[in-house]
Amino acid sequence: MSxxxxxIDETAFFSHMQYNENARNVVKSEYNILMYCCSGSAVxxxxxxxxNITPRTTINLTYQDILMRIYVSTDFRxxxxxxxxxxxxxxxxxxxxxxxxxxxxxxxxNWSEHEAAYIESLFKSVELCEKFDxxxxxxxxxxxxxxxxxxxxxxxxxxxxxxxxxxxxxxSSKKEYFYSFIRELFNNHRxxxxxxxxAQSLNISSNYLNEVxxxxxxxxxxxIIDYYISSQLKFELNNTTKSMQELTEEYNFPxxxxxxxxxxxxxxxxxxxxxxxxxxxxxxxx
Numbered sequence: 001m002s003x004x005x006x007x008i009d010e011t012a013f014f015s016h017m018q019y020n021e022n023a024r025n026v027v028k029s030e031y032n033i034l035m036y037c038c039s040g041s042a043v044x045x046x047x048x049x050x051x052n053i054t055p056r057t058t059i060n061l062t063y064q065d066i067l068m069r070i071y072v073s074t075d076f077r078x079x080x081x082x083x084x085x086x087x088x089x090x091x092x093x094x095x096x097x098x099x100x101x102x103x104x105x106x107x108x109x110n111w112s113e114h115e116a117a118y119i120e121s122l123f124k125s126v127e128l129c130e131k132f133d134x135x136x137x138x139x140x141x142x143x144x145x146x147x148x149x150x151x152x153x154x155x156x157x158x159x160x161x162x163x164x165x166x167x168x169x170x171x172s173s174k175k176e177y178f179y180s181f182i183r184e185l186f187n188n189h190r191x192x193x194x195x196x197x198x199a200q201s202l203n204i205s206s207n208y209l210n211e212v213x214x215x216x217x218x219x220x221x222x223x224i225i226d227y228y229i230s231s232q233l234k235f236e237l238n239n240t241t242k243s244m245q246e247l248t249e250e251y252n253f254p255x256x257x258x259x260x261x262x263x264x265x266x267x268x269x270x271x272x273x274x275x276x277x278x279x280x281x282x283x284x285x286x
Contacts, residue, residue, distance in 0.1 A: 040076030
């Protein structure tokens with residue numbers, strides 16, 4: 001791609017990571033992010049699944065993932081790159097859906113010594129590039145090194161049989177509809193919880209959207225909608241002071257009671273129970 005076409009919301013950046021007691025406890029990612037742990041340890045939750053972080057570990061976050069830090073050692077050190085999803089649209093579209101699914105299931109990867117040395121070299125290339133003080137060059141380097149990492153990751157998934165062998169059963173049209181459905185859900189989840197709303201935005205029937213969803217990820221479109229909205233509500237309950245009435249209005253529920261029943265059906269606990277748990281968590285930060 002032409003780096004001259006980058007605009008303000010198509011950014012990429014690099015940083016070192018270290019323990020910081022004043023950093024945010026929970027982050028909803030607006031970028032694609034790759035982190036690498038050089039030393040120390042941490043315990044995190046990504047989309048509410050717990051992972052242990054140790055040296056030679058990478059953490060992979062994609063757009064809208066939720067990262068919660070539960071514990072971070074004071075000697076934690078590492079590298080961090082992030083970039084707008086718009087920067088690698090063409091490359092991401094080339095990836096098999098079963099690879100993306102494996103990435104979602106395995107957000108944290110532990111590497112062998114020689115693999116870790118290669119990953120560190122990718123970060124060090126970006127670090128060296130930053131000395132030139134040229135944003136175009138740095139962005140191009142970040143993206144090229146990230147693509148190298150993704151190729152290594154795909155090789156790792158194949159080697160360890162972590163890919164689901166259902167790719168050949170899913171035609172490209174269904175995958176395109178599914179990706180479009182997820183984008184619509186990201187953008188409009190506060191507006192509607194109905195399958196028909198998203199089907200109409202894609203100019204397909206609700207039945208076909210469900211067929212697409214079942215083919216690609218073995219869940220109905222409604223299950224995906226409900227889980228995503230409930231996850232967003234959980235994030236709001238844990239990280240904002242918004243009242244139930246504010247959330248009811250913002251997420252277009254008819255009343256607070258309806259929101260509470262909806263949330264409990266999906267998450268297995270009431271909104272008030274989620275908020276009570278929030279106060280019992282002890283967080284330290286990268």
